[in-house]
Amino acid sequence: xMGALNPRGRALLLGVLAAxxxxxxxxxxxxxxxxxxxxxxxxxxxxxxxMMGFAGQLSLGHALYVGLGGYVSALLxxxxxxxxxxxxxxxxxxATAFGAVIGWLGFRxxxxxxxxxxxxxxxxxxxxxxxxxxxxxxxxxxxxxRVEEEGRWWDLRGGPLLFYYLALALAAGALVxxxxxxxxxxxxxxxxxxxxxQAARALGIDVFRAxxxxxxxxxxxxxxxxxxxxxxxxxxxxxxxxxxxxSIEIILAPVVGGLGTVFGPVVGAFILTPLGEALTALTERxxxxxxxxxxxxxxxxxxxxxxxxxxxxxPWLARVLRLTEHRP
Amino acid sequence: MNPSIYLxxxxxxxxxxxxxxxxxxxxxxxxxxxxxxxxAHGEFTVAAMYAAYLLFSVFGVDPxxxxxxxxVAFFGIGYGLQRALVNRFVGRAEHEQFILLVGLAIIIxxxxxxxxxxxxxxxxxxxxxxxxxxxxxxxxxxxxxAAGAALAxxxxxxxxxxxxxxxxxxxxxxxxxxxxxxxGLDVRRLYAxxxxxxxxxxxxxxxLMETIADAKPELGPVYTLIxxxxxxxxxxxxxxxxxIGGVLIGVSEGLAGLIIAPSMKSMMSFALxxxxxxxxxxxxxxxxx
Amino acid sequence: xxLLAVDHVIKRFRGLTAVDGVSFEVAEGDIFAVxxxxxxxxxxxxxxxxxxxxxxxxxxxxxxxxxxxxxxxAIARRGIGRTFQLVRPFPALTVEDNALIGALxxxxxxxxxxxxxxxxxxxxxxxxxxHQLASALTLPDRKRLEVARALAxxxxxxxxxxxxxxxxxxxxxxxxxxxxxxxxxxxIAILLIEHVMRAVMALxxxxxVLHHGAAIAEGVPEAVVRNQAVIDSYLGAEAL
Numbered sequence: 001x002m003g004a005l006n007p008r009g010r011a012l013l014l015g016v017l018a019a020x021x022x023x024x025x026x027x028x029x030x031x032x033x034x035x036x037x038x039x040x041x042x043x044x045x046x047x048x049x050x051m052m053g054f055a056g057q058l059s060l061g062h063a064l065y066v067g068l069g070g071y072v073s074a075l076l077x078x079x080x081x082x083x084x085x086x087x088x089x090x091x092x093x094x095a096t097a098f099g100a101v102i103g104w105l106g107f108r109x110x111x112x113x114x115x116x117x118x119x120x121x122x123x124x125x126x127x128x129x130x131x132x133x134x135x136x137x138x139x140x141x142x143x144x145x146r147v148e149e150e151g152r153w154w155d156l157r158g159g160p161l162l163f164y165y166l167a168l169a170l171a172a173g174a175l176v177x178x179x180x181x182x183x184x185x186x187x188x189x190x191x192x193x194x195x196x197x198q199a200a201r202a203l204g205i206d207v208f209r210a211x212x213x214x215x216x217x218x219x220x221x222x223x224x225x226x227x228x229x230x231x232x233x234x235x236x237x238x239x240x241x242x243x244x245x246x247s248i249e250i251i252l253a254p255v256v257g258g259l260g261t262v263f264g265p266v267v268g269a270f271i272l273t274p275l276g277e278a279l280t281a282l283t284e285r286x287x288x289x290x291x292x293x294x295x296x297x298x299x300x301x302x303x304x305x306x307x308x309x310x311x312x313x314x315p316w317l318a319r320v321l322r323l324t325e326h327r328p
Numbered sequence: 329m330n331p332s333i334y335l336x337x338x339x340x341x342x343x344x345x346x347x348x349x350x351x352x353x354x355x356x357x358x359x360x361x362x363x364x365x366x367x368a369h370g371e372f373t374v375a376a377m378y379a380a381y382l383l384f385s386v387f388g389v390d391p392x393x394x395x396x397x398x399x400v401a402f403f404g405i406g407y408g409l410q411r412a413l414v415n416r417f418v419g420r421a422e423h424e425q426f427i428l429l430v431g432l433a434i435i436i437x438x439x440x441x442x443x444x445x446x447x448x449x450x451x452x453x454x455x456x457x458x459x460x461x462x463x464x465x466x467x468x469x470x471x472x473x474a475a476g477a478a479l480a481x482x483x484x485x486x487x488x489x490x491x492x493x494x495x496x497x498x499x500x501x502x503x504x505x506x507x508x509x510x511x512g513l514d515v516r517r518l519y520a521x522x523x524x525x526x527x528x529x530x531x532x533x534x535x536l537m538e539t540i541a542d543a544k545p546e547l548g549p550v551y552t553l554i555x556x557x558x559x560x561x562x563x564x565x566x567x568x569x570x571x572i573g574g575v576l577i578g579v580s581e582g583l584a585g586l587i588i589a590p591s592m593k594s595m596m597s598f599a600l601x602x603x604x605x606x607x608x609x610x611x612x613x614x615x616x617x
Numbered sequence: 618x619x620l621l622a623v624d625h626v627i628k629r630f631r632g633l634t635a636v637d638g639v640s641f642e643v644a645e646g647d648i649f650a651v652x653x654x655x656x657x658x659x660x661x662x663x664x665x666x667x668x669x670x671x672x673x674x675x676x677x678x679x680x681x682x683x684x685x686x687x688x689x690x691a692i693a694r695r696g697i698g699r700t701f702q703l704v705r706p707f708p709a710l711t712v713e714d715n716a717l718i719g720a721l722x723x724x725x726x727x728x729x730x731x732x733x734x735x736x737x738x739x740x741x742x743x744x745x746x747x748h749q750l751a752s753a754l755t756l757p758d759r760k761r762l763e764v765a766r767a768l769a770x771x772x773x774x775x776x777x778x779x780x781x782x783x784x785x786x787x788x789x790x791x792x793x794x795x796x797x798x799x800x801x802x803x804x805i806a807i808l809l810i811e812h813v814m815r816a817v818m819a820l821x822x823x824x825x826v827l828h829h830g831a832a833i834a835e836g837v838p839e840a841v842v843r844n845q846a847v848i849d850s851y852l853g854a855e856a857l
Contacts, residue, residue, distance in 0.1 A: 058423045060430075109606045113422045114365040118556050119605055125553065126598040132591060185721050185730075192718045195707035202667065202701070203770055204693035204722040244549050248430060255427055291446070292438030292545075299434030306427045307413070310420075 009323030020168055024161055032160050036232070038273045039167035040225065045253035045265030046174035047221035052251075053260030054187065055214035056194030057106070058113070061120030063246035064127055065095040065219045069226025070236050071131065074143050077231075083155045088227045092220040098123070099219030103212045121244060128242035142237035145230070156231040163232045170228065171266065174221065179262045186213055194260070222250075245295075252298055256305050258312025267314040272301060332464040337582040339465050343475035345578020347536045349571035350478040351551065352558035353485065354529030360565030361502040361522045364414055367426055368433035370551025372527060375436055376402060376534020377543035381449045384538075391451060392477055395535035399481070402531030403524040410523035415516060433548060441545040448542035456539075474536040479571075481532045485525065486567055498522050502565065550594075557601045576600075619678075620645045620806050621666070621697075621774055626675035626685075628661055628830075635661040637830035638675070643774065648800055648807045650821035650838075652814075654851045658830040659810045660702055663776050666808075667699045668692040680773065694722065698772030700763040702779050702810075706751035712738065713747035715762055719769030734769050741765040741795060757788045764792075768799070774806045775799075781813040793819045814842070814852075826851065 005013060024032060044066065051057050072094045073087035102123055106116045132140040153162055181187045189210045192200035197207050230236055240246070257268025276294045283290045309316060318324045355369045366372075379398050380391040417425045458469040489495035498518050501508045509515050541547070554577060562573020577597055584596035621643040628636040636658045643649045651659050664670045666677055668689040677685040684692050693699075698719075707715050716734035717727070724730040738744045741761045746754070751762060760780050767775060777796075781789050793816050799805050811817045817824060817838060824841045826834040828851065834844045841847055 052423065058426065060426075105602070105606050111605050114426065115560070115605055117426065118553075118560070119602065121553060122557075122598040122601045122605075126595055126602075129592055129595045129598075133589070183727060185725055185727060188714070188718050188721055188727070191710060191714070192707060195709060196705050198669075198689075199701070199705040199707065200718075201689040202693055202699050203719050203766065204690050205718075206690050248434065251427075259423075290442055292441035295438040296435050296442065299431045299438065302427055302431030302434070306424055306431065307416075310424055 004325050005323060006325045008321075009318070012321075012323060017172065021165075024164055029160055032164050034274060034277050036160070036164055036167045037277070038269045039164075039171040040228065041249070041253045041273055042171040042266045042269035043167070043174045043228075044222055044225040044250050045257070045269055046171070046178055047218050047225065048250050049254040049259065049265050050178065050181070050221070051214045051218040053254060053258075053264065054182070054190040054194060055211055056190075057211060057214065058117045059120040059218070060117045060244070060247050060251070061102075061122070061124030062218075062222055062250045063242050063244070064098060064120070064124040065222035066226040066229060066246065066250075067124075067127065067131070067236070067238070067241040068095045068098060069223030070230035070241055071137055071143065071226075072223075073227040074145060074230040074236055075137060077145065077155070078143065084227050084231055085154060085156075088224055091223045091227050095223030095226070096216045096220045098127075099215045100212070102219075103215035107208050107211050121247070124242055124244065124247060128238050131238035131242065138236070140238060142235055143230075145234040147234050163228075167228065167232075170224065171269075175262065175266060177221075181217075182262055186210065190214060249298075252302065254312075256301055256313060258314035261312065261314050263318075264312050264314045267317065268312070271313060272298065275301075334583070334586070336465050336467075337586050338579055339467055340471060341579035341582035342575050343467070343471040343578070344540060344582070345575035346475040346478045346571065347533055347540065347574070348554055348558060348578055349562075349574025350482055350529055350536070351533035352555045352562065352574050353482055353567060353570040354526040354533065355555045356559050356562075356565060356567065356570045357485075357529065358523055358526035359559065361498055362410070362414075362418065362519045364418065364523070365422065365425055365429065366526070367429040367552060368436060369530065369555045370553065371433040371436035371548035372402070372530045373534040373537060373551045373555075374440060374543060374545065374548045376531045377538040377541075377547075378440055378444060378449065379531070380535040380538040381451055381543050384451045390453065391535045391538050392473055395477060395481075395532045398535045399528040399532040403528035405524075406527030407520045407524035409527075410520040411516070414523065415519065418519070433552065437545050437548040440543075440548075444543070444545070446545060448544045450542040451538050453539060470539045474539050477536055478533065481529065482567065482571060485529065488525075489567075494518070494521065554597065557597050561600060561604050619643070620647070620680060621808065622676075622678040623662075623666065624676045624678070626662070626665060626672045626677060628658075628665055628670060629673055634830050636665065636672075639825075639827065639830070639832050640675075641825050641832070641835060643806055643808055645773070646800065646804045646806055648796075648809070648820050648822050650817045650824045651808065651810050651827060652812070652817060652824060652851065653827035656829075657827040659827055660778060661830075662827070663699065663778055663808075663810060666692075667697060667776060693770060693772075696771075696773035697776060698767035698770045698774070699776035700760075700767055700778050700780055702782075704756075704759045704763045706754070706759055706762050706766070708750070708752035710751055711748050712743055712751055712754070712762055715751050716743075716747075716765050716769045719766040722770040734765075737765050737769045740799070741768070742791070757784050760784070761792070764795075768805075772805060774808060777807060777809040777811075779810055779812060781811060781816045784813075786815070789813060789816055790819075792816070796820060818842075 023035065048059065048062050051059055069091035072091040073084050076082040076087040076090060077084060102120060105111065106119055111119055131137055137143060152158065189205050192205055193207050193210050201207055252272055253268030254265040256272055258264030276297060279297050280294050283293055351373050355366055358364055358366050376398055380394050383389040383394040384391060417428055453470060455469050460467045460469060460472060489499055497513050500513060501515055501518050558570060558573035558577050561576060563569030580596050580600065581593040585593035619642045624640050625638050626636055627638055639662060651662065653659055665672050668687050671686045676683055679695060679697060684695065713734060716738050717731050720730035720734040724733060735744060738747050741764060743758065743761055743765055746758065754762060764780060781792060784792065796807060797820065800807055821838050824838050825832055826841060826847050833846050833850065834841050842852060
């Protein structure tokens with residue numbers, strides 16, 4: 001567990017937050033879109049991190065919850081005119097239901113480690129193919145929301161400014177939630193389960209309940225990201241939104257930033273996304289047609305981090321910049 | 329529907345499944361002995377497919393023949409990879425292994441995308457459209473040859489593990505690591521050998537696969553999943569299990585494609601995986617751990 | 618008042634009878650030791666009581682209710698704390714956080730649990746090391762941490778599995794003193810598996826000797842160590 005931020009760290013955090021709040025005053029549309037992407041990955045990364053980094057359960061199928069959240073809220077909007085601020089509750093309900101099934105299957109039947117990861121992949125892939133054939137949801141052709149620039153924030157219709165502050169609020173909110181959870185009884189139980197399940201049981205911890213709580217909170221939170229992505233991108237395709245590559249993208253920021261740490265996913269997102277976008281911009285500028293170069297970079301980043309600095313960038317950064325409380 | 333179509337689909341499924349099985353065999357060997365979860369397994373298979381494609385388009389070599397040098401090359405890659413990189417992860421937390429190999433998988437998939445582009449790269453063999461007629465069933469020559477070659481490689485591997493000293497030593501490592509080290513077996517070298525053998529299977533399977541399917545970057549994750557499904561359904565660490573599992577998956581996919589819809593055939597495999605994970609995680613041939 | 622009653626418990630593993638019809642009782646506030654050669658079934662017995670294993674036959678009763686067949690965490694919640702023979706601290710967490718997790722069993726607020734954990738650490742001479750990572754501790758300290766962590770759950774019965782192993786005589790004496798204090802001040806019953814006879818003699822009110830899964834002697838320590846069967850199977854004549 002990381003030490004809490006010291007005054008220096010807190011000052012830095014507030015400074016960064018202030019800069020981000022003021023950024024739209026100076027940033028162009030492109031920069032804002034990159035920042036929105038960063039906030040999005042910080043958010044879903046944080047949600048995923050709750051399951052893996054804290055409760056120790058590796059999910060490689062988190063795109064399932066993004067997709068479900070997106071489709072449920074988009075369908076409620078398109079078919080029934082129900083706005084996303086209400087639709088999000090249905091989205092969370094559906095996603096947590098799926099999460100509950102996966103969790104129950106995994107934990108009741110003792111499916112662990114790689115088998116659990118495969119279980120999550122299987123569910124995501126199964127759902128992807130299923131949605132390809134559900135005509136009510138647009139099947140493989142996808143769902144489309146009409147793009148409207150006039151601001152109707154209650155329907156999440158509007159320009160980039162609306163989505164910018166929404167994404168920033170989500171990312172900041174997830175950060176606060178994680179920091180709070182880490183200090184609760186449940187948070188400590190998760191740590192125990194992650195470290196040593198048998199020892200945790202010997203201390204009276206109901207391991208099944210702790211793991212389920214992690215899955216439910218993680219899946220519900222991720223679904224909110226799905227709602228965001230549906231209304232921000234204005235389209236949903238099963239082959240894109242449920243794809244295993246989306247699931248892998250979700251884990252990049254937390255792994256690079258630091259599994260199980262509160263700030264890891266945020267730091268990871270701030271490092272990876274700009275670099276990735278810069279790489280894409282560079283190849284475009286040079287006139288090289290290089291699809292996949294960004295992904296190769298991400299793959300390399302994963303490997304480099306896991307070999308050289310498996311605890312992630314944040315613990316090292318915090319130590320070097322002296323941002324956390326010093327423990328003797 | 330004409331019943332012989334079902335029979336044909338089943339036969340096709342068996343033949344394709346044997347090639348899948350060879351691929352899965354490599355995974356079973358790697359996971360069963362070195363206990364490393366090779367999440368890049370399918371991606372390596374696709375890389376082998378591209379290698380066969382290259383050898384065919386540049387030198388006109390039939391993939392059935394190219395299978396040998398490709399397998400040898402992949403053996404070397406596997407040996408080196410294990411020695412240089414994977415070895416340090418053997419004792420470490422499982423999720424760190426996955427992440428390492430997921431990273432490698434991403435690099436391979438997108439590397440092939442960068443080099444070859446997204447279009448399918450088929451191999452047009454001179455006998456590509458020929459078939460044998462066996463009773464009521466029409467069987468593709470290509471599929472029959474590929475399946476036969478897959479069986480041959482699997483048999484060779486089985487003989488190696490059963491009857492050679494090194495093979496026995498590797499099996500000893502799988503059964504009892506501490507004991508193996510105690511009697512003086514060079515575990516690291518044996519691990520590297522095993523990884524090499526596992527990837528050699530992948531290399532051979534990929535070359536054979538290129539005769540049946542067309543190389544495309546996005547097949548990487550698909551094959552990785554199939555390999556894992558086969559290994560779990562068939563039973564980890566069991567060679568016959570891998571082949572049986574492969575055939576099962578090949579047939580079920582074929583039938584699902586015929587009965588339900590071609591685009592839904594993978595759902596069958598995923599559903600099967602979920603059921604097996606829940607009810608009999610040791611698979612059909614595996615022993616309970 | 619009988620706190621723990623083990624009644625004709627049998628546990629078999631594929632043809633090997635690890636525990637063969639063992640019966641004994643531990644009263645409230647008792648200190649009871651189980652000794653015997655390696656492979657005698659002592660840890661299996663512990664695992665049966667702690668819920669890790671289920672008996673094939675026989676019953677285990679704690680505080681008047683049957684606990685055989687229940688899960689380890691349910692049994693821990695009933696008031697049985699245990700340590701492991703090969704210590705299992707949470708390596709990436711601090712000493713204090715280790716104990717804190719134990720204390721959280723009966724306390725829902727983290728601050729109160731932390732205060733209790735600190736008090737327990739003080740008793741076990743670990744307070745000064747509370748910010749160290751558990752993985753950085755020496756073996757004797759890790760053993761103390763195991764005990765502290767189990768103790769933080771406010772158990773009525775503490776199962777200690779060879780906590781003296783590997784300790785030097787001075788450390789053994791210190792641990793004995795701590796355990797005696799706990800037993801005296803808090804009335805916690807202790808059931809311990811031990812090979813270190815020095816500790817057994819100093820602590821235990823009653824001793825049970827297991828051999829090949831069966832009880833071959835039970836009684837006060839002084840009598841048990843003179844029992845011929847015990848000497849033949851385990852202690853050896855020099856032990857006297």
